[in-house]
Amino acid sequence: MLNNKKFRDPALIKKIVDDLNNxxxxxKIMEVCGSHTMAIxxxxxxxxxxxxxxxxxxxGCPVCVTPSSLIDELIKLKGVTIATFGDLIRVPGKEETxxxxxxxxxxxxxxxxxxxxxxxxxxKQVVFVGIGxxxxxxxxxxxxxxxxxxxQFNFSVFxxxxxxxxxxxxxxxxxxxxxxGFLLPGHVSVIIGSESYDLLPEKFGIGGVVTGFEPxxxxxxxxxxxxxxxxxxxxxxxxxxxxVDSSGNKIAKQIIEEILQVEDALWRGIGWIPDSGMGIKEKxxxxxxxxxxxxxxxxxEGNTGCRCADVLKGKIIPPECPLFEKVCxxxxxxxxxxxxxxxxxxxxxxxxR
Amino acid sequence: xxxxxxxxxxxxxxxxxxxxxxxxxxxxxxxxxxxxEKGDWVLIHTGFALNVISExxxxxxxxxxxxxxxxxxxxxxxxxxVEQ
Ligand code: SF4
Ligand code: SF4
Numbered sequence: 001m002l003n004n005k006k007f008r009d010p011a012l013i014k015k016i017v018d019d020l021n022n023x024x025x026x027x028k029i030m031e032v033c034g035s036h037t038m039a040i041x042x043x044x045x046x047x048x049x050x051x052x053x054x055x056x057x058x059x060g061c062p063v064c065v066t067p068s069s070l071i072d073e074l075i076k077l078k079g080v081t082i083a084t085f086g087d088l089i090r091v092p093g094k095e096e097t098x099x100x101x102x103x104x105x106x107x108x109x110x111x112x113x114x115x116x117x118x119x120x121x122x123x124k125q126v127v128f129v130g131i132g133x134x135x136x137x138x139x140x141x142x143x144x145x146x147x148x149x150x151x152q153f154n155f156s157v158f159x160x161x162x163x164x165x166x167x168x169x170x171x172x173x174x175x176x177x178x179x180x181g182f183l184l185p186g187h188v189s190v191i192i193g194s195e196s197y198d199l200l201p202e203k204f205g206i207g208g209v210v211t212g213f214e215p216x217x218x219x220x221x222x223x224x225x226x227x228x229x230x231x232x233x234x235x236x237x238x239x240x241x242x243x244v245d246s247s248g249n250k251i252a253k254q255i256i257e258e259i260l261q262v263e264d265a266l267w268r269g270i271g272w273i274p275d276s277g278m279g280i281k282e283k284x285x286x287x288x289x290x291x292x293x294x295x296x297x298x299x300x301e302g303n304t305g306c307r308c309a310d311v312l313k314g315k316i317i318p319p320e321c322p323l324f325e326k327v328c329x330x331x332x333x334x335x336x337x338x339x340x341x342x343x344x345x346x347x348x349x350x351x352x353r
Numbered sequence: 354x355x356x357x358x359x360x361x362x363x364x365x366x367x368x369x370x371x372x373x374x375x376x377x378x379x380x381x382x383x384x385x386x387x388x389x390e391k392g393d394w395v396l397i398h399t400g401f402a403l404n405v406i407s408e409x410x411x412x413x414x415x416x417x418x419x420x421x422x423x424x425x426x427x428x429x430x431x432x433x434x435v436e437q
Contacts, residue, residue: 035356085399112399112400113399113400113401114399114400115382115400116400135357135398135403136398136399138385138401138403139382139398139399139400139401140399142382142384142385142401187356187357187396187398187403190357190396190403190404191403213356242406242407243396243404243406249385249386249403249404251384251385251386251387252385252403255384255385342356
């Protein structure tokens with residue numbers, strides 16, 4: 001177990017920063033997780049690194065990658081309460097956001113835990129919007145399990161779950177993106193374990209470091225990546241071993257396995273990625289809002305000029321979008337990357353201007 | 354969205370219980386961490402404890418959440434000193 005005191009030691013930070021500033025070869029490192037994007041902005045880490053080391057943001061926030069057609073479909077639902085995590089209500093659909101629809105009478109309840117949605121179902125029909133990566137999925141799966149146990153048929157979940165390793169696989173397989181390494185998400189990995197990323201070095205020859213959210217975590221991860229790159233020895237390293245282990249949380253994985261199955265998923269700006277999401281198993285079909293209300297998602301992002309797709313793929317940084325700051329701001333988001341506080345564009349707006 | 358926050362377990366009755374989250378008592382499910390005991394530190398996300406972490410690490414992480422910004426300031430100071 002690492003001693004956490006070290007993670008705030010300015011002398012140590014300076015040592016790593018000085019060391020990294022000797023790095024000459026231009027490299028691109030993608031931070032997959034929106035919380036990392038936030039932490040990197042907050043601690044001013046981009047400015048500490050030499051120009052040769054570029055950190056780019058990836059598809060790291062489930063809110064940002066939620067397709068607009070999901071918002072449109074939710075707005076069409078009649079006679080139900082929509083329960084959702086807060087960030088989603090400001091995501092633009094084709095015509096409007098859930099927040100704007102709420103002003104016109106759509107019944108929306110913001111909640112912190114899926115269990116609150118289940119409780120709400122004691123009084124009315126509730127559709128819970130199941131967005132989230134592997135960190136969030138087990139809690140929602142367990143809530144479906146409890147709904148089945150309580151025979152609470154007022155409750156259903158629309159499964160819009162996303163899985164991180166398949167998305168990285170698809171990103172590297174289909175897009176022409178030059179990447180030299182990954183900063184891998186800390187809290188997704190608590191559930192799935194660091195070994196879930198072994199495909200990155202094995203299939204693509206790119207290494208990654210599972211890391212935490214403190215400045216030294218991130219700087220150490222960058223340093224570990226430069227070490228691998230200079231030795232041409234790509235591998236997955238778990239820097240965050242005070243929290244993450246190699247195999248993840250067994251019980252959480254069992255509950256996911258009981259309720260959900262791997263399916264294709266629609267990522268906003270990226271499109272359908274095979275096996276990168278989860279649907280609800282036939283055994284629990286009564287709790288599947290997609291079946292109950294016959295909802296299917298379409299890949300039809302409107303032509304707003306938003307470059308989120310390229311941001312999520314790491315092709316451009318947010319200020320390279322012509323709308324950034326001029327038209328698109330956190331108060332008036334045009335695209336989803338500006339909505340969630342962890343969205344790449346929102347993080348750049350807050351920290352990197 | 355999936356940031357998980359460290360909190361200390363103050364009560365546990367089977368699968369359910371409470372944690373102290375920055376002074377507030379919050380109900381939490383221990384479905385994924387049946388082994389935890391009162392006094393343990395856990396990572397909390399959407400009302401569920403995701404795993405057990407050591408108290409020392411949790412406190413340190415909490416402090417760091419509390420003191421966001423200070424390290425950068427210190428570093429900027431130090432950089433200035435170096436430049437001078
Ligand atoms: S939802 Fe999770 S993976 Fe995504 S940005 Fe937030 S912390 Fe990172
Ligand atoms: S700045 Fe706004 S419009 Fe441009 S890519 Fe980001 S979210 Fe989309």
